[in-house]
Amino acid sequence: xxxxxxxxxxxxxxxxxxxxxxxxxxxxxxxxxxxxxxxxxxxxxxxxxxxxxxxxxxxxxxxxxxxxxxxxxxxxxxxxxxxxxxxxxxxxxxxxxxxxxxxxxxxxxxxxxxxxxxxxxxxxxxxxxxxxxxxxxxxxxxxxxxxxxxxxxxxxxxxxxxxxxxxxxxxxxxxxxxxxxxxxxxxxxxxxxxxxxxxxxxxxxxxxxxxxxxxxxxxxxxxxxxxxxxxxxxxxxxxxxxxxxxxxxxxxxxxxxxxxxxxxxxxxxxxxxxxxxxxxxxxxxxxxxxxxxxxxxxxxxxxxxxxxxxxxxxxxx
Amino acid sequence: xxxxxxxxxxxxxxxxxxxxxxxxxxxxxxxxxxxxxxxxxxxxxxxxxxxxxxxxxxxxxxxxxxxxxxxxxxxxxxxxxxxxxxxxxxxxxxxxxxxxxxxxxxxxxxxxxxxxxxxxxxxxxxxxxxxxxxxxxxxxxxxxxxxxxxxxxxxxxxxxxxxxxxxxxxxxxxxxxxxxxxxxxxxxxxxxxxxxxxxxxxxxxxxxxxxxxxxxxxxxxxxxxxxxxxxxxxxxxxxxxxxxxxxxxxxxxxxxxxxxxxxxxxxxxxxxxxx
Numbered sequence: 295x296x297x298x299x300x301x302x303x304x305x306x307x308x309x310x311x312x313x314x315x316x317x318x319x320x321x322x323x324x325x326x327x328x329x330x331x332x333x334x335x336x337x338x339x340x341x342x343x344x345x346x347x348x349x350x351x352x353x354x355x356x357x358x359x360x361x362x363x364x365x366x367x368x369x370x371x372x373x374x375x376x377x378x379x380x381x382x383x384x385x386x387x388x389x390x391x392x393x394x395x396x397x398x399x400x401x402x403x404x405x406x407x408x409x410x411x412x413x414x415x416x417x418x419x420x421x422x423x424x425x426x427x428x429x430x431x432x433x434x435x436x437x438x439x440x441x442x443x444x445x446x447x448x449x450x451x452x453x454x455x456x457x458x459x460x461x462x463x464x465x466x467x468x469x470x471x472x473x474x475x476x477x478x479x480x481x482x483x484x485x486x487x488x489x490x491x492x493x494x495x496x497x498x499x500x501x502x503x504x505x506x507x508x509x510x511x512x513x514x515x516x517x518x519x520x521x522x523x524x525x526x527x528x529x530x531x532x533x534x535x536x537x538x539x540x541x542x543x544x545x546x547x548x549x550x551x552x553x554x555x556x557x558x559x560x561x562x563x564x565x566x567x568x569x570x571x572x573x574x575x576x577x578x579x580x581x582x583x584x585x586x587x588x589x590x591x592x593x594x595x596x597x598x599x600x601x602x603x604x605x606x607x608x609x610x611x
Numbered sequence: 612x613x614x615x616x617x618x619x620x621x622x623x624x625x626x627x628x629x630x631x632x633x634x635x636x637x638x639x640x641x642x643x644x645x646x647x648x649x650x651x652x653x654x655x656x657x658x659x660x661x662x663x664x665x666x667x668x669x670x671x672x673x674x675x676x677x678x679x680x681x682x683x684x685x686x687x688x689x690x691x692x693x694x695x696x697x698x699x700x701x702x703x704x705x706x707x708x709x710x711x712x713x714x715x716x717x718x719x720x721x722x723x724x725x726x727x728x729x730x731x732x733x734x735x736x737x738x739x740x741x742x743x744x745x746x747x748x749x750x751x752x753x754x755x756x757x758x759x760x761x762x763x764x765x766x767x768x769x770x771x772x773x774x775x776x777x778x779x780x781x782x783x784x785x786x787x788x789x790x791x792x793x794x795x796x797x798x799x800x801x802x803x804x805x806x807x808x809x810x811x812x813x814x815x816x817x818x819x820x821x822x823x824x825x826x827x828x829x830x831x832x833x834x835x836x837x838x839x840x841x842x843x844x845x846x847x848x849x850x851x852x853x854x855x856x857x858x859x860x861x862x863x864x865x866x867x868x869x870x871x872x873x874x875x876x877x878x879x880x881x882x883x884x885x886x
Contacts, residue, residue, distance in 0.1 A: 313724030324740050434872065438864040440816055442823055443839060443857030450846050450853075549731025553820045557843070568824060571739045579739045583732055591727050 299602055307595045311588060315369070318584045319362050322576045351376070374584070375577035384581040387566065392585075394464045395555065395562035397474075399547050401482045406489030406547075407540050413490070414497025414532075415524055418505065429498065436491020441550050445484040445557035452480070464560045481558045485550050489543045496539055500532035507531075534605050541597030545590045622873035629866040636682035645673035647680040647833045656849035666851040669841065674852050677833040678859045684834050685863065688745055688827070689814040692752035697807055699753070700760025705795060707761070708768035709787070719765070722758035730755050734817060738826045745834075748827035752814050763806050764799060771798050801878035808871030815864040835860045 349355045356364075365375070374384040417429050452459055460477060467474040504510065505528050513527050552564030563582055570578035616623045635642055645663070651671035659666045665674040703722070707715040725733065737751035771777060777794050785793075821827040822836030830837060835856050842853030 309720065310723055310727050313720070314727050317724060317728075318736070321736055321740055430872070434865060434868045435861075438812060438816065438861055438868050440819055440839075440857060440860050440864075442820060443853075443860065446839065446843050446846065446853055447857065450850050453847060545729035549729040550820075552731055552735070553824060556824060567735060568826075571735070571743075571826070576739070579736070583728075583736050586732055587728050590729050594727075 300599070303595060303598055307591065310591055314587050314591065315366060315584065316362075318580050318587070319365055321580055321583075323358065325576075348378070351378075369584075374581035377578050378575050379573060384578050387578060388563065388582060388585055391561060391563050391566045393466065393562075394560045395548075395551050395564065395586075397467070398478065398481055398485065398551050398554065398560065398562065399544070401478055402486040402489065402547050402551075403540065403544060405482055406486035406543070407493060407536075409486075410490050410493035410497055411529070411536075414494040415501055415529070417494060417498040418501035419524075429495065433491045433495040437488050439487065441484045441488060442553045442557045444487060445480060445554055448480050448484065449557070462559045464562075477558070477560075481554050481560065484557070485547060485554045488550070489547065492543065493536065493539055497532055497536055500535050501528050504528035504531045534601070537597060537601055537604065541594045544593045548586050548590055619873070619877055621869070622877050625866065625870040625873045628862075629870050632682060632863055632866055633686065635679055636686050639676075639679040639683050643673075643676040643679045645676040647672060647676040648831055649673070656845060656851075658849070658851055665855045666849070668838070668852040669845045669849070674838075674855055677838060677852075678835065678855060680833040681835040681838060681856070681859065682863065684745065684828055684832060685815060685818055685860075688749045688818050689752065689811055692749040692818075693756060693807060693811050693814050695749075695753035696756035696760050696810070697803065700757040700762075701764050701799075701803065703757070704761035704764035705768050705791065705799075708765045708772055709791065709795070718761070722761045725754070725758040726762070728755075730817065731820065734821060735824075735826065738821065743826045743829065745828045745832070748818055748821045751821070752817055755817070756810055756814065759810065760806070764802065767799055767802050768795060771795055801874075805871050805875045805878065808867050808874060812864045812867035812871060815860065815867065819860045819864075835863075 346355070354361070368374070372385055374388065376382070377384050377387055380387070417425075420429070449461055452461055460473070461480050462477070464477060465473045501524070505523070510523060510527055513523055518527070551562065552567065554560075555562045555564035556568065563586060567579055567582040570576075570582065649672060651667070653671065654663070654667050655671040656669055657663060657667045663673045663675065665678065668674055668677065703718055707718045728736070733755050734748075734751040737754055738747045741747035741750060771794065777790060780790055780794060818827060819836035819839070822834045823840045824836075825840065828834035828837055830841070838856035839853050839860075842850070842856060846853055
């Protein structure tokens with residue numbers, strides 16, 4: 295990897311993160327009507343003093359550039375804002391809810407990406423018209439089955455078949471490793487299925503591409519086994535588009551996790567942000583979106599770097 | 612006609628599958644045997660039977676009628692959203708490709724930033740600002756899909772702008788407008804058609820997710836996502852509303868995805884293995 299490539303990518307990363315911070319910052323300022331009155335809500339009596347007090351607390355009484363500057367520099371000090379209702383730092387609330395989401399997303403990427411390689415390789419070997427149609431229908435079905443519905447149906451079926459199985463909620467891995475993994479099984483299946491469908495189709499077509507190349511014919515002529523041809527020669531090259539897609543799919547999973555958390559009553563960032571929207575706790579909404587989006591951007595940055603390591607041609611372009 | 616059907620079996624099937632659902636949605640007031648809002652408390656949570664073909668929900672409303680009207684809500688939201696995104700994103704993408712230079716760079720950077728947000732998260736952010744209802748969901752989906760259309764169309768538009776026939780048209784003095792409407796748009800039509808269909812399929816899932824989370828259509832509006840979230844609370848007593856609503860979402864999304872896939876094969880065989 296050339297250092298020039300790394301520097302260009304770092305600049306890209308900084309520009310995108312800066313842009314994301316502006317969009318997230320503007321969110322609260324774009325609320326139609328008086329955001330502060332909305333934040334105070336229907337429960338409290340709205341007086342000019344109360345409004346002024348909250349404006350000062352959220353920092354809305356200053357010129358917008360100063361507001362942005364204060365907010366942005368605060369981010370570097372780990373200050374993501376203050377929750378309007380509890381008065382606690384937003385960062386603490388996010389830290390308390392981040393692990394379930396992280397675990398759910400991580401395991402789903404692992405399962406979705408991990409299984410798609412053997413599945414795609416297997417599908418690449420099944421040729422013929424019937425197999426083509428089956429692969430196609432299967433992939434589209436995997437992409438269009440709503441993951442939250444799959445979750446609901448699996449909860450229902452499990453409660454009929456295995457009444458004692460606890461599928462809902464979350465226990466930290468450190469407290470009860472088995473209970474933790476048991477509760478993760480269904481959410482991970484529901485969340486990783488679309489990714490599995492998408493990636494296995496991608497692996498299949500990349501494998502078919504790779505298997506048609508001259509170097510495969512050469513390897514075959516030299517007597518390499520079928521297994522060696524598929525996994526050693528074709529796979530290397532098939533991996534390149536695959537890795538980019540894993541990065542993109544992470545964003546999908548982060549979004550999907552919000553919905554799946556709701557289905558399985560997992561106390562993660564999804565529940566946090568939905569609760570925050572319901573109680574109009576805008577600083578918390580802002581911060582959660584910022585944290586999750588930054589995570590996604592950084593994952594894609596790392597994927598780009600990995601891409602350049604696997605395929606040196608990329609960084610020389 | 613028969614020749615077309617024989618040659619394009621998949622496309623014909625997909626077109627038929629989508630058309631049936633769209634027609635059912637449009638003619639829901641005529642087709643539905645029951646009022647989707649009418650609550651018959653003595654008939655609550657019934658399984659499928661002769662009067663209520665797909666059973667009733669927790670308030671005794673007919674599930675089939677609610678699904679048909681739910682199709683209407685879902686399609687209206689998604690068609691509006693994807694239409695808006697196509698116009699906005701398509702215009703931006705073509706402007707960027709056509710004029711190039713700093714306009715291209717600035718526009719695409721802005722699109723990059725919007726693209727950096729996970730889809731659901733950006734949609735949730737937009738709804739947090741606008742307040743949860745059907746129209747916010749439509750606007751949210753439109754905003755989320757705008758950069759996708761811009762990116763999708765910029766590439767092919769760039770290729771066309773640099774093609775010899777566009778240069779030829781320019782050389783004989785064609786105006787910008789003439790080039791865009793006579794050369795650029797017709798050549799982008801197949802890409803637009805395919806991507807619109809595929810993105811509609813995805814938008815249906817996003818809309819269903821949003822209303823499932825309570826961020827889209829609000830009760831008592833018959834919405835597929837809402838039916839799922841309401842049905843979930845009564846799952847053990849009566850799984851039917853949740854199961855049928857899920858199938859409805861699946862069929863709708865599946866239909867448009869298959870249609871996009873089949874259109875891609877028919878309109879541009881070269882793209883068969885792309886994306």
